[in-house]
Amino acid sequence: MMRVGKAVATVAAHRVFRCESLSTKSLNTPANLCSSPISDTTISPELRKMPSAVEAKIAPSMLSSDFANLASEAERMVSFGADWLHMDIMIDVDLQDGYVSDLAKALLLFFPIYQKLADSCHFVQNLTIGAPVIASLRKHTKAYLDCHLMVTNPLDYVDQLSKAGASGFTFHVEVSQDNWQELVTQIKSKGMKPGVALKPGTPIEDVYPLLEGENPVEMVLVMTVEPGFGGQKFIPDMMNKVRTLREKYPELDIEVDGGLGPSTIEEAASAGANCIVAGSSVFGAQDPAQVISLLKTTVNKAQKLVK
Template structure:
């Protein structure tokens, strides 16, 4: 779920009450991507609401990321970090390598805040760098993912895919989801063999 505060990105979207309402109806992993200026302010409300994963932007947590990771983990959520297309991949290395690391890196393949944007293929260099440096890390990609771009993302090393418009705008959403999943699974088999 994308959470936007109208400040870090111009849009304003769902918050903790929606997460709480959804949690009553599912045991699914509720992965929350917070595109907000002050992510620390959201840790407690989202934990209480039942969020499973809490992904914050490195650009919004330059001064307090270690405290933020600790609070997320102590609140019972999975900590993850996201970065915009223009942010250097090196900025997340300390968060992955710290004593209390993030468990996933989300590489934005579009500018955050608006659905339906065109996939930026040059962001796959970041995914490749992360996969080479951290073979077992969960690497998520978000933005413009669909049938025409999934193979680029999965072959670069992404193993977690966020797809919105390509699924919800499809005539057969289950078929699109199955195709995205198959691409990632096949690429991961190849990667596992190549790491041996």
């Protein structure tokens, strides 16, 4: 019981932070995010000594939704018990491939500035949504919008995504070695929760610097598939990263994304993941509410928040 109180208080502190920033922008604040404005000072000294635990947050990946009905799909997921909505922001304009390649190569050769443009556009082999869609969706939902940026220049999107109503802003460590401090500062200054993501081939040690020091990120997203598409197979080896991270950071939000569902949740939850992104397993289920509930209960049991 007491451990539940500690976790709720920790989570509430995060939520209050985002709610304040949303309200300054006259957005409707998510009722479920603002209902318990527990400040850290309300945690008793006894609770502070309790082993920590982090609450489950289940985030259906809207990449698997019917984009033509995004608002009603979002509403459906929230009514089924989703805590967050996961928004995959992917940009791929590969100027070096395809029918523009000759022109692009010539430009790259003579005008190095075009290399910057090419690099800035290419991260995954897919194109999904951007700030205009987030802004449209925000008009229809108060839910926490957990935005995962699969782009090579995340800094360029902080302002527009904040204005669009994003709640979380997760960027990739692979493309932010040089400017993550500035990124985190800007993301926080806009009232969003900063997170860092890593691809399957990236060692977990690469995110440690972003978790230490004065201005840390508040979530790590461990990709359990190669970023780019929904419906891929979960890579179990990634659980070593989650386990290592959980041992080192007991109170950190650790998110996993890719191939999560009833058949893989036990493995992810017991390794220590508490934020679960699930696309095809939720949207493709006959009873999505039941899947969301199963994912949540499995995480909360692993965190010993429920029996």
